[in-house]
Amino acid sequence: MGGGSAGLLAALTLRRLVPEIDVTLVHSSEIGVIGVGEGTTAVFPDHLFTTLGIDPAEFYREAEPTWKQGIKFVWGPRDWFFYDFEEQYDWRFDGLPKPNGYYAEEDCTDLSSACALMSRGKAFASGPLGKPLVKGNYAFHIENHKLVECLTRLAREAGVKFVDDTLQGVERDAHGVKEVRFEKSGALSADLYIDASGFRAELIGKALEEPFNDYSGALFCDRAVIGGWEREDETLLAYTTAETMDHGWCWQIEHENFINRGYVFSSRFVDDDEAVEEFRSKNPKVGGDPRVVRFRSGRHQRNWVGNVVAIGNASGFVEPLEATAIAQIIYEVRWLAETLQLTDRMPDDRMREFFNQKVASAWDEIRDFLAYHYKFNTRLETPFWKACREDVGLGDYQGLYDAYREIGPSQLLVESLPTRPNIYGIEGFLAMLVGMKVPYANRYEPEAEERAAWESARGRLGRAASAGVTVSQALNAIRKPTWKWS
Ligand SMILES: Cc1cc2nc3c(=O)[nH]c(=O)nc-3n(C[C@H](O)[C@H](O)[C@H](O)COP(=O)(O)OP(=O)(O)OC[C@H]3O[C@@H](n4cnc5c(N)ncnc54)[C@H](O)[C@@H]3O)c2cc1C
Structure with missing residues (x-):
């Protein structure tokens, strides 16, 4: 359940790595996706191109990522x-x-x-010939809506069935979830439910009431003001900037035509209005009304409970200082796929426990x-x-x-x-x-x-x-008809 980056990556990865499984993805266009999450780590391109075998030419054309070498x-x-x-x-x-x-x-x-x-x-x-050597441990800057569109198409092609509907209720049984009821589609049931419903955590949190381990003793920030502006003459950089602010820090993410800025702050030390003011005064180019997103840092105690596995923001969240959420989604879905492969799709309690330990220790790290x-x-x-x-x-x-x-x-x-x-x-x-x-x-x-x-x-x-190639030069190079991805 969920058509954000977590649900899509889970659906696509399961179809590719465990093709015996039929996957139906239910998402709600009424609720939409969170629409933030625009920096990745190097795990992401590797997962797309090596593990899933996605054609880089298609991905670059549709999702239009730029490169990130670090922070x-x-x-x-x-x-x-x-x-x-x-x-x-x-x-x-x-x-x-x-x-x-x-x-x-x-x-x-x-x-x-x-x-x-x-x-x-x-x-x-x-x-050779001044062409960029697009290799090594690079990551991406990528606009969330473009990523979601591209992954949706890839998931459809991989055989995932899509249903657009909003959850109405969940019926539980001894295995976890018996069936989920939707507004238009009525009751749906499955052998395994992936909760990728984002911060709402509809299945793992609301229905199964799995306790949440709160990280506020280590991570004080709980909100972000997000805005940006159309790129003018600023150089397109191959890194995210993380800049210290009075009550937190501010990111700058470099898209080809847009600069995305976000001020992550702690509501214990500053209110929304003051944070927006500091954000605007340090970023006078920010257009429109910046939006404020609230979040809590922590993870569910177990993320595989009975027949429900939580992935992405439904599983846990830490603020985006190292842009780790998409990487964590990938670890979670790979470990899930491996568990299903290893057990012939019949995981026992011991395997679920092992998965839970790995996921928990990754979040805690x-x-x-x-x-x-x-x-x-x-x-x-x-x-x-x-x-x-x-x-x-x-x-x-x-x-x-x-x-x-x-x-x-x-x-x-x-x-x-x-x-x-x-x-x-x-x-x-x-x-x-x-x-x-x-x-x-x-x-x-x-x-x-x-x-x-x-x-x-x-x-x-x-x-x-010094003899290297800029992001803009590399984008021009890969868009030439003669470019070949090795
Ligand atoms: C301020 C901020 C900055 C971030 N920056 C980064 C970053 O730089 N890098 C990074 O990797 N991550 C970042 N993240 C995390 C990012 O949000 C996630 O990586 C990513 O977008 C995954 O989201 P998701 O799919 O779990 O949830 P969502 O995108 O919220 O998707 C949830 C899905 O569930 C569906 N859904 C929910 N409830 C129901 C319902 N009742 N019925 C039917 N469907 C339902 C929705 O329609 C949607 O399709 C950031 C997060 C925040 C808050």
Whole structure:
């Protein structure tokens, strides 16, 4: 149930990976979709093109994504720093005895090719004949309505049946849901129900009353003001910007013809009107009336209960600071598809329990990763940011921070990870700790020779990036009739 990105990705993935299953997708055009969620991580293109085998040419033509190599954080004591989907800190340049993090106190730019590209306004390295090398761990910026339209067509072609109707009631039985009743279609029943009804969580939350684990002890923001403007002469950038604001932070997402801005804030510290005012004053180009969206951060205790599996915003939500929701949808549907494949579509309680543990620990990890962003941002002294530094809990990742304080950005930190394999590795956490210059004991003083090796490696990455291709040039290249996707 649900025709937003979660329902569509679930339907499409199940049809492709477990084709024995008949899928009917019920959505309500009366209710519509949330219509936000426009940055992805690198998991998304990989899922579309590799796992689902979608033709990139079709997808680029219809959904019109642009590329995202990472996030520029205007955050902490540096002017800014980058987070990317490659590795900056969890490796060492040739000739260095210690990992990169130990050398990045003063300058943390050009530690990966993605970061070098982003800081020069480029999207991809340039290949033969100056063509963009569209490969590696890139992600997308993509307008939600275009994504939904494109996925709807792909799902129809994959054999998903669509019903446009609004839920009226749910009848339960010992297995979970017996049948769902809709306004026009009457009662429908199935062996397995996917609840992708967004924040309404119609089945998992309302009908089955599965308890919700609230994340407000770590993540204080609960609303966003959203607006934007038609692109004028601004350069089309290959990254999302996340900028510290008085009571939260503001994103900038780069579409080809539109710039999308959103101020995520905490209603404990500011009311909607004041937040809109701060948003407008810092973004004078925002047109029309920005809309305010409310959300709560947390997850259902179990997301597979009886014959109901929740996916997407119905399953849980953390605010979009790392744009992780679509990636989480993909993990959830892949684990579901794998479970169904492994069990010949007859999963038992043990398999459901295993799924629930994986989904829960993925949500909790994202919560803790975002908590690092808040706990260590020293940029502003407003009541919101002071409260974040004092009160945000680091959850299961407190131990990683304790170890970092002693040993610094060492690869030995891997021993302090609470669950393995985890989504971000130590790389993600180090990007935030070193990016925000979080202090540690036993600082390392490199020799002059090491410094020279460090500068020379960064220089090589920088020179290659300078010869790279911008987003606009790459879009022009892939739209030429001679372009071939490999
Ligand atoms: C401020 C904000 C910013 C975000 N930014 C990002 C981002 O940058 N990147 C990212 O990955 N994610 C982001 N997200 C999350 C994003 O919303 C989700 O990734 C994504 O859109 C999934 O939504 P969904 O399909 O779960 O829900 P929705 O899009 O809300 O879809 C719900 C579906 O269920 C149907 N439905 C609901 N109730 C009923 C009913 N009673 N009867 C019939 N049908 C019903 C609706 O019609 C709809 O089709 C953001 C979220 C917020 C709030």
